[in-house]
Amino acid sequence: MILFPEGKPTKRETFDEYRASGGYEALKRNPSPAAILEEVADSGLRGRGGAGYPVGKKxxxxxxxxxxxxxIVCNAGEDEPGSFKDRVLLExxxxxVLEGMILAARAIPAEHAYLYLNETYHDCFQRFTDAVDEAQGAGLLHSxxxxxxxxxTVYVAGEDSAALEVLEGKPPLPRQKPPYPAAAGLFGKPTVVNNVETFAxxxxxxxxxxxxxxxxxTAESPGTMIFCLGDEMNHPGAYELPLGSSLRHLYEDVGGGLKEGKKLKAVLPGGPSCAFLPADRIDVPLDPASLQKAGSxxxxxxxxFYSTETCMVEETLRIAQFFARESCGQCPxxxxxxxxxxTILDRIHQGKGDTTLYHQFQKILDFNRGKGYCALINMPGPPITSAIRLFQDDFNHHLRHGTCPF
Structure with a gap:
């Protein structure tokens, strides 16, 4: 694989081990900024932080x-619930990661690179500090x-412009865009912000x-991606797979299925802002175009991954409460x-209302779409609307009885 030789993190690589495996060879070839930009653009690499913007274009x-x-800003805020791939890469x-940042700095060119690191990642701080010292000692950083x-650790602090605000000594509040960071970012200057996996x-x-x-x-989505599997799986962890691999392969062969032999009911394939998929979509390829076609x-x-014993009303309510709690509040x-x-989901959860509540969600989402400084305002929609569409029996049971069906 590209990021982990064995497709998963197995050992904490030393400076000497990295160099022995070809590390810093690209840097030592002294490529020109134009050559770096051309190669990255030709590779088709897209950002791995969620938006999928073409790296070469940015x-x-x-x-x-x-x-x-x-x-250059390497965003290792890793605020997404359930994500730990940036942490394991840095560890x-x-x-x-550092060589990727150095090459990016040479490409644009930049004189200062920042690792914007989750403040609870103490081991990553030490590992990266040591890496910088070792690279500096070997003359690899130059100027x-x-x-x-x-x-x-608040959710919005991982948004790219909010990260820039923090670097400038301000509260973590997203900026109104445009302008975008690539043109006017840190201190109003051109800034490349990518996540750890992208630079790696x-x-x-x-x-x-x-x-x-x-x-x-795949042709449309070259490269690999690191997928994070949670503790509900028999084999939780971070796994690197080629984009286009099937969801079934990740679920059954890599993750070993759900613990205790539980049967699959639903999948949330990309974090809490994604739409749920039913169990019968388990063969969908894991690439952006295929997931979009599948509705997520x-x-x-x-x-x-959620078992048939899961109440989807409770899971959807947790997601909605998360976004309500993590909204920074600057956008009314x-x-x-x-x-x-x-609030509406909580009413359904308690059995206070009827099925006319289902139609209120889309009206609220449509009315507010695009009115925020960042994407958080659009995030609760996909999981809520997909859960109601796919698992309406769970919602109907709650409206009738005020309890979970399990």
Whole structure:
């Protein structure tokens, strides 16, 4: 695989081990900024943080914006519930991430790179600090300054512009866009913001070439992705698979199915902002286009699997309450929407109402769509509307009895 030789994290790689496996070879070839931008663009690499924006295009915007200085920000805030892939990458292969950041800095070019790190990731802080010191001692950083900055653990602090606000010493509040960070980011200067997994792909692309990278994954979605499996599975953990692998393969062969032999009822394939899929869609390929066609999205690869013993009203209510709690409050429409959605779901949960409540969700979502500074205002919609559509028996039972059907 591209990120983990064995397809999963198995050992904490040292500086010498990384260099022995080809680490920093791409950097030592001294590629020009134009060569880096071209290779990354040709590879088809897209951001692995959830939005899936073409990396080469983002970097080119920063490089072509005639303003200096420029900055690199590696977003390791990892605020998504159930996600831990950035953490395991930094713990096991910190030099892979660092080399990706150095190459990005050379591409745009930038003189300062930041690791925006979840403030609870103390081991990652030490591992990356040691990696920077080792790279500096080996003369690999040249004039590039690399800093680590703690990221608050609130959900919106992981949004790219909110991360920039924190780096500037301000509260973690998303900015109104445009302008986007690539053109006007940190301190108003061009800034590339990508997540850990995205940067970790870059050294292999520059070392082995875009054509080699495209031998993994699909034509539309080249490369691999790290998928996080939770404790409900027999084999929880972080696993790297080629994009386009089947959901069934991840669920049965890699994850070993649900614990205690429980039967599958539903899948949330990309985090709490994605639409639920029923168990009969288990053969869908794991790539953005296929998931979109199936009615959901790949997100950042956080996989949740629910057994037939799960009440989907309770699960959907938890998601709605999460977004209501994590809304930063600066956008009135978002604050109103997330609280209203949560309140209506709670009424259904308690059996206070009738099926006319189902129609209120879409009206609220349509009224508020696009009115927030960040994407959080759009996030509760897919899980709520899909749960009602797919598992209406659970919702009807709650309306009649005020209790779970199990």
């Amino acid at each position: 970097w080119a915007i920063a490089a072509q914006t005639p303003v200096t200085p420029r900055y 096991h292969r910190p030099h892979l 590039l300054a690399v800093s680590i900055h703690g990221a608050p 792909n870059v050294p292999s692309i520059l070392r082995s070439g875009a054509a080699w990278f495209r031998t993994h994954g 999205s790949l997100g950042c690869g956080v996989m949740r 429409a978002c604050r109103m929407e997330t609280n209203m959605l949560s």
